[in-house]
Amino acid sequence: MFALFLLLVAGIAAGAGWFAWRSALNQLAERGQADLSLASDRLVGQLQRFRQVAVIMADHPDLVSLAKGQGDRDKASGLLLATADKIGAVDLLLADRNGVVLASSQGLTGASVFTQPHFRRAMHGALGTSHRRLIGSNRRVFQFAAPILEGGAVLGAVVVSVDMEAVEESDWRGDPNAVFFTDQDGVIFVANRSELVLRTRGAGGFAPDKVRKFGDYQVWAVNSGRYIPRRALHLTQPLPIIGMTGEVLVSTGPAERLAWLQAAAVAAVLLAFGAILFWVMERRRALAERLEIEARAKAELETRVEERTAELKQAQVELV
Known part of the structure; x- marks a missing residue:
């Protein structure tokens, strides 16, 4: 009976803990998705600012004139340098239709950007975007190329290169949750945790040791450093505008503690x-x-x- 009662208590407590866990997990998911959306909006907003600069500079008379072979190279380079300093760009350059750099904020000319995907996209009259790691370093840049158009013809392109580490430090390096952005090749190109940067998602790179599913949610067990939660809710958000997928890891510690406390209570x-x-x-x-x-x-x-009474009566009879 006592063992049956203990089993009943354990079952009811487990049910209460499970209900508290799912409720807390829903709340974590809502907050985590909001944090991911906010971080995504900040990243896209920062990059869009540089994109707008590329589009605006593509219409500047000094740059259009140089693309036509009529402008002043030094004047154009000075303009690009002043603009790059104002917006915090790694480089701001002008290239002709063959990809040859005509002017640059870094003062480098003559190099070719013809093979770079953002430039090739611009040569078709559209805004080109790409991201890459600079050769010989771990420096990561996001690049925009805006075509210079005249009469329907493409004369060249203005290319803006953005230092992604500067964007991370200025925007959301101190966020409590681990937020990272993965490109189409599975490479984590942007993250608010330095230990995740440039790691490849999947086996042999950054991947969970174990995944447990709770309805539509995934809870990861990971071991990737002191600033990455050991058990975390994993959420994603596609960002086609920059060709990446936003991901966030939200520690499930608070939900686990709440579930245990509820079950214990x-x-x-x-x-x-x-x-x-x-x-x-x-x-x-x-x-x-x-x-x-x-x-x-x-x-x-x-x-x-009664027996004593009977004995007394018998003695009385015998006495008579």
């Missing part, structure tokens, strides 16, 4: 109720035993009285 209440019920039942049993003993004693006394 329910178990404590049930055990307390069971203890009171057991005490009451023991009191009733003791009282019943006492009454039974008293009843037996009374019956024995009455029997002895």
Whole structure:
């Protein structure tokens, strides 16, 4: 009976803990998705600012004139340098239709950008975007190329290069949740945790040790450093405008603690109720035993009285 009661308590406590866990997980998912959306909006907003600069500079008369082979190279380079300093760009350059750099904020000319995907896209009259790691370093840049158009013909392009580490530090490096952005090749190109940068998602790179599913949610068990939660809710958000997928890891620690506390509280209440019920039942049993003993004693006394009375009557008869 006692073992059955303990099993019942354990089952009810487990149910209460499970309900608390799912409720807390839903709340974590809502907050995590909001944080991911906010970080995504900040990243896209920052990059869009540089994109707008590329589009605006593509219409600047000094740059258009140089693209046509008529402008002043030094004047154009000075303009690009002043603009790059204002917006915090790594480089701002002008290239002709063959990809040859005509002017640059870094003062470098003659190099070719013809093979770079953002430039090739611009040569088709559209805004080109791409991201890459600079050769010989871990420096990551996001690049925009805006075509210079005249009469329907493409004369060249203005290319803006953005230092992604500067964007991370200025925007959301201190966020409590681990947020990262993965490109189409599975490479984590942007993150607010330095240990995740440039790691490849999947086996051999950054991947969970174990994944557990709870409805539509995934809870990861990971071991990737002190600033990455060991158990975390994993959420994603596609960002086609920059060709990446935003991801966030939200620690499930608060939800786990809440579930354990809820289960412990329910178990404590049930055990307390069971203890009171057991005490009451023991009191009733003791009282019943006492009454039974008293009843037996009374019956024995009455029997002895009757036997003594009979003996007295018999002695009286014999005496007569």
